[in-house]
Amino acid sequence: xxxxxxxxxxxxxxMGQEVTMRCQPILGHNTVxxxxxxxMQGLELLAYFRNRAPLxxxxxxxxxxxxxxxxxxxxxxxxxxxxxxxxxxYFCASGFLAGGSYNEQFFGxxxxxxxx
Amino acid sequence: AQSVxxxxxxxxxxxxxxxxxxxxYSVSGNPYLFWYxxxxxxxxxxxxxxxxxxxxxxxxxGFEAEFNKSQTSFHLKKPSALVSDSxxxxxxxxxxxxxxxxxxxxFGKGTKLSVKP
Numbered sequence: 418x419x420x421x422x423x424x425x426x427x428x429x430x431x432m433g434q435e436v437t438m439r440c441q442p443i444l445g446h447n448t449v450x451x452x453x454x455x456x457m458q459g460l461e462l463l464a465y466f467r468n469r470a471p472l473x474x475x476x477x478x479x480x481x482x483x484x485x486x487x488x489x490x491x492x493x494x495x496x497x498x499x500x501x502x503x504x505x506x507y508f509c510a511s512g513f514l515a516g517g518s519y520n521e522q523f524f525g526x527x528x529x530x531x532x533x
Numbered sequence: 534a535q536s537v538x539x540x541x542x543x544x545x546x547x548x549x550x551x552x553x554x555x556x557x558y559s560v561s562g563n564p565y566l567f568w569y570x571x572x573x574x575x576x577x578x579x580x581x582x583x584x585x586x587x588x589x590x591x592x593x594x595g596f597e598a599e600f601n602k603s604q605t606s607f608h609l610k611k612p613s614a615l616v617s618d619s620x621x622x623x624x625x626x627x628x629x630x631x632x633x634x635x636x637x638x639x640f641g642k643g644t645k646l647s648v649k650p
Contacts (some may be wrong), residue, residue: 421576460577460623460640473637508576521567522638524576 421525423509431530432495435497438506440455440509441490447515449492450522451484451517452508466492467514499532506530535560537626539641546614546648554609554644556624566607567625567638568598577623583607594618614648621645 430436442449449512450465464474464484474484481503483495496503506529510522537558546552554583570575571619581592588600598609611620618647622645 462637465541465549465637521579522577522584523579524569526576 418455418506419508419523421511421523423507423525423528425528426469426526427529427531428501429533431533432500434532435495436482436530436532438507438509438530440492440494440511442460442509442511443505443523444490446511446513448512448522448533449486450510450512451492451494452510453505454508454527455505463494463507487488496530499530504530504532535626535639537623537624537639537641539624539644540597541644542642543645543647545645548616548650550615550650552611552614552618552646552648554622554624554646556607556609556622557605558607558626558640559605560626562628565627566598566600567627568609569623569625569640570594570606571621571623571643573608573620580609580622614646616648616650619646 420448424439428436429508439525448467453461453463462477463476464523465472466486469486486492508527509525512522513520534614539556541555542596546592563599568580568588569578573618579588583590583600589597591597596609598607600607621643623643624641627638
């Protein structure tokens with residue numbers, strides 16, 4: 418049963434610390450998304466990649482957030498330095514997009530981040 | 534601009550009654566439409582999608598959705614609600630096309646469904 422995995426599931430850190438979240442997309446998927454969910458803002462798209470290339474990261478605060486895909490099996494989202502307002506649940510999702518076909522996105526379980 | 538709206542923050546239904554969660558969209562051209570469900574402390578799970586063809590789409594857990602092009606709506610329905618259906622439901626739309634930002638899903642704010650025994 419193929420799933421998107423995310424680590425860590427929970428992270429508590431202090432303001433100013435670096436946070437790294439990891440995602441393993443489903444094997445064969447060519448598109449990876451990072452979302453942030455908060456009560457106030459709902460689900461926000463932060464960044465996404467296709468075939469490991471970043472296509473859009475306009476949803477991310479550029480000064481502190483960075484997203485990368487070092488290889489096809491790993492996507493990372495880093496926050497440096499972290500701030501209390503970054504507290505949220507961060508979701509990774511993967512999917513397959515090719516030509517005229519588009520399959521649904523599959524979401525990971527999320528990383529719940531708390532910045533004190 | 535592309536958008537999707539879920540006009541109800543919360544829907545309350547008695548167990549056994551039919552339920553409807555509303556969604557309207559605005560995109561250029563014909564859309565791809567999706568419904569996802571999120572249970573507490575979980576990621577979003579795919580329920581169903583409309584790409585083309587029959588306007589009534591059947592999905593997981595007995596849910597179905599009706600695509601109405603003239604009303605630009607894609608309401609989620611279930612004939613008989615279960616307490617276990619209580620969750621957060623998201624409607625999403627993607628514009629057809631390939632490349633650039635056209636592959637994104639645009640999610641609604643979500644509707645909390647509460648099914649009481």
